[in-house]
Amino acid sequence: MRQRIMIAMAMALEPELIIADEPTTALDVTVQAQVMDLLAELRREYAMGLVLITHDLGVVADVADTIAVMYAGRIVETAPVRDLYRRPAHPYTRGLLDSVPRVDHRGERLYAIKGAPPSPLAMPSGCPFHPRCPRAQDVCRAERPPLYVVAADAGADSRTSACHFWKEELHG
Structure with missing residues (x-):
């Protein structure tokens, strides 16, 4: 109420x-x-x-209609809702979607993103998600990714992802 x-x-x-x-x-x-x-x-x-x-x-x-996913105070992905659910372009978004309980996975353990979010007072270098990311590589620890324009599907030019490996995530 x-x-x-x-x-x-x-x-x-x-x-x-x-x-x-x-x-x-x-x-x-x-x-x-x-x-x-x-x-x-x-x-x-x-x-x-x-x-x-x-x-x-x-x-x-x-x-x-559109979703903006944030991590550590920063937008890490934007996409039309159907595109984001069908094929996320950021590992954090994929982790969030994988953690949603599903009826067809009844009795299975729920997925949880490993680790904990960073403290705003002690942000990691590079990508803030790299300590928890299954795709993290040296570039992720060294360079904060910009918000890349993702143009994988027709009409998808409004999609963005702040991941150095957005192509692999989107097509993986």
Whole structure:
């Protein structure tokens, strides 16, 4: 009910954009779906923008058009939602997707990205994800990757990845 009340309060101001920070935290799956359906319906009905901030990529699949994945305070991948779910171009995104529970993997151990996120006070050199990355090589430890434009599919020029090995990740 608290999430619904907060949404109602926000809608009373007739915004052009709503920023929803973890709108489904601590909710069971059924209520999560109801809240996400409500946000999607309001977005369509009022033709407003919606920015969802969440750690749960499973929650945004049916609501988002574009996803920006962040790690250590930096965008590491952007993509249209279907492209990102079908073929991620950053190892962190792949790790997030692999950690989403799936019905067809019932009884199996959930995947977890090894290690822990870096402290903002002690960021590693190079790519901030390299200590946890299965693809990490010397260049990752030495050079922070720029946000490369990924043009693997037709119309995919808006995709980006901050990984030196985005091609291998995308096609691997």
